[in-house]
Amino acid sequence: xxxxxxxxxxxxxxxxxxxxxxxxxxxxxxxxxxxxxxxxxxxxxxxxxxxxxxxxxxxxxxxxxxxxxxxxxxxxxxxxxxxxxxxxxxxxxxxxxxxxxxxxxxxxxxxxxxxxxxxxxxxxxxxxxxxxxxxxxxxxxxxxxxxxxxxxxxxxxxxxxxxxxxxxxxxxxxx
Amino acid sequence: xxxxxxxxxxxxxxxxxxxxxxxxxxxxxxxxxxxxxxxxxxxxxxxxxxxxxxxxxxxxxxxxxxxxxxxxxxxxxxxxxxxxxxxxxxxxxxxxxxxxxxxxxxxxxxxxxxxxxxxxxxxxxxxxxxxxxxxxxxxxxxxxxxxxxxxxxxxxxxxxxxxxxxxxxxxxxxx
Numbered sequence: 001x002x003x004x005x006x007x008x009x010x011x012x013x014x015x016x017x018x019x020x021x022x023x024x025x026x027x028x029x030x031x032x033x034x035x036x037x038x039x040x041x042x043x044x045x046x047x048x049x050x051x052x053x054x055x056x057x058x059x060x061x062x063x064x065x066x067x068x069x070x071x072x073x074x075x076x077x078x079x080x081x082x083x084x085x086x087x088x089x090x091x092x093x094x095x096x097x098x099x100x101x102x103x104x105x106x107x108x109x110x111x112x113x114x115x116x117x118x119x120x121x122x123x124x125x126x127x128x129x130x131x132x133x134x135x136x137x138x139x140x141x142x143x144x145x146x147x148x149x150x151x152x153x154x155x156x157x158x159x160x161x162x163x164x165x166x167x168x169x170x171x172x173x174x175x
Numbered sequence: 176x177x178x179x180x181x182x183x184x185x186x187x188x189x190x191x192x193x194x195x196x197x198x199x200x201x202x203x204x205x206x207x208x209x210x211x212x213x214x215x216x217x218x219x220x221x222x223x224x225x226x227x228x229x230x231x232x233x234x235x236x237x238x239x240x241x242x243x244x245x246x247x248x249x250x251x252x253x254x255x256x257x258x259x260x261x262x263x264x265x266x267x268x269x270x271x272x273x274x275x276x277x278x279x280x281x282x283x284x285x286x287x288x289x290x291x292x293x294x295x296x297x298x299x300x301x302x303x304x305x306x307x308x309x310x311x312x313x314x315x316x317x318x319x320x321x322x323x324x325x326x327x328x329x330x331x332x333x334x335x336x337x338x339x340x341x342x343x344x345x346x347x348x349x350x
Contacts, residue, residue, distance in 0.1 A: 010285035012275030013205050013268060014198075019279070021198040023189075030188050034317060034334035045330050064278075085278050087312075091301040092274060093188060094310060095267040100187030101320075103239075103260050104194070109320030110185035110327050113310070115303060122315050125304035126266040128290060128297045132307070135269060135288070137262075140297050142209060145276075145284030152285050155220050159209035 010149040019063040020089065024048055024056045026096070029082075029089055032066065037079035065089065091126075098124040185324040194238040195264065199223060199231045201271070204257075204264055207241065212254035240264065266301075273299040 009015065020026055024046070031045050043053055057080055060066040065086035071079045094113065101109045113122040126135045133139070141163060144156040184190065195201055199221070206220050218228055232255055235241045240261035246254045269288065276284040288297040301310045308314070316338060319331040 015279040016271045016275035017198045023192045023196040035337040092270040095270045096191045100191035104190040108322035110323040112320045114318045123304040129300035143289045145287045147283035148285040162210040
């Protein structure tokens with residue numbers, strides 16, 4: 001029931017969550033980015049129940065994030081390989097990792113990204129590719145796109161109004 | 176039961192999902208970024224059942240992503256405002272939005288980010304703040320951090336080995 005509701009939503013975040021909005025799916029994608037391809041290896045890494053893993057792999061395959069490939073004929077054995085769409089999910093994982101390391105790693109990072117050219121720990125930062133500027137609440141704001149439905153449009157327009165009010169309230173009166 | 180398991184994991188992605196790894200939570204954060212603060216407004220925007228919304232708001236408050244503030248005394252009324260930790264989740268939402276617009280928006284984007292200085296649609300890109308270089312599979316790779324447990328270390332070390340093998344296989348033989 002929840003699936004149908006989310007699929008109906010026009011918001012790109014809701015649409016994405018429809019495909020991966022479940023802990024196990026995201027951790028399966030994490031492992032796939034680390035090069036895990038086989039059922040047993042996913043299971044060993046995640047400690048997930050086999051029937052749950054089967055279901056999640058099928059959902060990720062159905063959504064076009066993983067491709068199921070036969071790697072052995074007798075007996076038939078399959079592996080799960082990231083598609084371009086699945087690989088394109090990497091920035092979400094990197095953003096989640098950075099946030100987790102910043103806020104929920106009192107004992108220090110358990111996983112981090114390294115720049116292999118410099119050997120330094122990467123500091124992930126989201127920028128606008130067009131300008132190179134960091135994405136910033138003051139400069140970059142959400143707007144309804146051409147395909148927005150009524151609800152999305154209403155939600156985002158309220159936001160634009162709120163921002164305008166906040167600015168009017170914080171700007172000095174004009175002379 | 177699932178909660179406990181995820182909290183035990185040392186991986187920063189698993190730790191983050193522990194706090195927000197549920198569709199509704201992420202959509203609540205989306206709306207909070209758009210400036211929604213009140214129960215009725217979240218409900219109208221999300222079409223979520225009130226008891227579910229109550230539970231999700233409490234979980235996000237307990238995890239330190241939202242702060243519950245009284246804005247009216249008689250009758251007592253509360254609003255939910257993003258904390259710095261909650262606001263810091265924005266790059267994850269931006270990455271999800273970009274991915275959704277790229278892969279699941281056949282009719283065009285329903286929501287997009289605009290650079291208010293240029294009026295142009297933002298192209299979110301993850302870079303390393305230290306070098307300004309886009310994060311790239313060939314250059315930036317995952318490693319175990321100082322606080323990694325056995326399982327995380329094993330998972331990431333296998334990945335480092337796989338990468339080395341792939342390189343050896345694709346590099347031309349030395350002369």
